[in-house]
Amino acid sequence: MPLVTTGELVADAREKGRGVAAFNVITLEHAEAIAAGAEQAGRDAVLQISENAVKFHGGHLAPIAAAAAAVAGASSARLSLHLDHVESVELMRAAHPAGFSSVMFDASKLGYGENVEATADAVRWGRERGIWIEAELGRVGGKAGEAPLDAHAPGVRTDPAEATAYVRDTGVDALAVAVGSSHAMTERTAALDHELIAALRDAVPVPLVLHGSSGVPDEEIRRAVASGMVKINVGTALNTAFSGAVRGFLDSDSTAVDPRKYIAPGRDAMAATVAGFLGLLG
Template identity: 75%
Template sequence: MPLVGTGELVARAHAAGHGVAAFNVITLEHAEAVAAGAEAAGAAAVLQVSENAVRFHGGRLGPVAAAAAAVARASSAPLALHLDHVESPELLRAAPGAGFGSVMFDASKLPYAENVAATAEAVRFGHAHGMWVEAELGRVGGKPGDPSPGRGPLDAHAPGARTDPEEAREYVAATGVDALAVAVGSSHAMTERTAALDHGLIGELRRAVPVPLVLHGSSGVPDGELRRAVASGMVKINVGTALNAALTGAVRAFLEREPRVVDPRRYLAPAREAMAETVASFLRTVSPAGGPAGAVPAGAVSP
């Protein structure tokens, strides 16, 4: 199936009151697992390549983007290709030529005024090149390099970490972003699903902000909390660490059983299957099979 735009999937889910899940892709097996999981769940999904993943691949965007796009086009599920957590202006400018119809520009580490200025410039560039642009306000935290004084990575409950609804309203108006990632109690890189979200704040943000809301750090959010988050107003649900945990757990279990195996296909096959099961589970939680998020007409293409 041709690539479908992230903006198209998010708009359809938003209109229907459903969510659409977006999964971080690091290896070819990640991309294949997202496609297989979406097909099993009968739902649409977004394949995300982050700036960190590009750095892992030697700073070369083209090969990993081409691989993810090829997997998406070969799938029977509606899949989009999205460039995630971009801080580098050079990487942002490379996105359209690499086939991305959407990008998350991340200036959240900057002071508010600088965040607004940098994001508005990114939006102007993105829209001029037909890209749907997401940004972040507040600090989801949990990533290396996101310091919280004395505690390492920024804590999701640290004072000032959560997104203020009035500031969010002003930010969207000033930047022109198409979607807004907000800090409401989740955190990146969580390996246990114990996060408790501020659903009252999600509702306030939904009423304050005229664009779809995005939840980062969803790997650490239990299914019930995710369903409530979607019901409260979250639309795009980002998942990364849960796939890595599934992959690593399956590889570790296989090699504990068969420590002499050296052919990576032997342990990557069950790892890919474990990731696909994880993808399908998240999709069934936030995007019911057959719902509007998964009902994109064949041949539809948009940024």
């Protein structure tokens, strides 16, 4: 099926009172697993490639983007292509020719005023090209290279009044908010602030995005969607499933040298994880 736009998937989910999951693509097998999991669940999904994944591929966006788009084109599921956690303006501008319909422009490390200015510039760029822009307000810590951050520390969570002004002044299409989750969690122990989610839902007119969903328990994700979260980002959970399956295979067969033998169960484990998350979203 041809790629659909992220904006369309998010709008459809929001209208139906459900969530749509966005899964991180690092390798071709990630993209294949996401497509397979979406087909198994009969649900839409977003294939998202982060700036860190682009760095892993030598700084070259086009090859991994083309691979993900080709996988989506061969799938029966409705899938979109999203460029995630982009701090580089140059990389953001590469999104349009590479076939992306959306970008998460991340200026969250800047001071509030600089964040607003940089994000508003990104939104203007996106409007001219039909690119849907997501941004982040608050601090969802845990990404590689960042200092540890307590998701419950004072000043970390997104303030509804500030979010109202931020969305008004930047014009973003979606807002990632800090409500108790953290990136790169390998245990699903995060406790979300559902009252804050509801307050943010009422404060801003755009869809809310939950980053760091790999560390959020099933029931917390269900409640988050019911409280107003729409786009649910998942990354580490796929890597955990993949690594566990590969490790198990190699532990059982120390003579294996054909990577297809152990990558296949890893890909299958990721697909099952994708289908599991999609089943939570209403």
